[in-house]
Amino acid sequence: MRIDFAPLYRSTVGFDRLFSLIDSLGNEAASQPTYPPYNIERTGETSYRISMAVAGFGEKDISIEAKENTLTVKGDKKDEGNDREVLYRGIASRAFERRFQLADYVVVKAASLENGLLHIDLVRELPEAMKPRQIPISTAANASAKQIEAQAA
Known part of the structure; x- marks a missing residue:
């Protein structure tokens, strides 16, 4: 199934990256690797964790x-040159590369490896200019009074 985003391109500005990302999801779904398995969790209002x-x-x-x-996680296990003969290999140790698309202003805060799980902590940090702020409302009477006081001083 393919969706044509051409009508949306004509009436939106600055969303071309989003539409390209959505369009590429359909193409990548079939070829997406499944190793290693992972979870993405929301741990707070603006914090996330990839395990x-x-x-x-x-x-x-x-x-x-x-x-x-883009967050890229790569794993490459170096062969230690052991002279062991493996009769059955059920534990995967093959190289991998996993990419995650991050939203704007999402940064990696920490990474830890414990009990065979790699945890990557992410936080969305909006700059002050992007945060909502209250705008005071003034009436015409207040504005003219302040202007008269400023001229008298």
């Missing part, structure tokens, strides 16, 4: 990079 099951990977095997609005 990934990375059993067998250590801190030195995983890299996390945040660039622009």
Whole structure:
């Protein structure tokens, strides 16, 4: 199923990135890797946590990079050159790369590895200029009184 966003492009400004992202979701859904499994949780009003099951990977095997609005988590387990003969391999230790699209003003606060789970804590930090603010309302009588007081001084 494919949706044509052309009519929306004509009547909106600045949403082209959003429409491109929605359009690409349909294309990527079939080819999206399933390893390693992960959860995305909301832990507060503006905070989130990504938890990934990375059993067998250590801190030195995983890299996390945040660039622009993309969070990339890569895992590459180095073969330690053991002379062990594995009869059955049920624990996956293959390399992986997982990308997450972050909303504007979402930043990575911390990452930790515990009990085979990689936890990445994210927070949405709006700049002061973007936060809602109250605008005082003045009446015409108050404005003219303040103007007369300013001229008298």
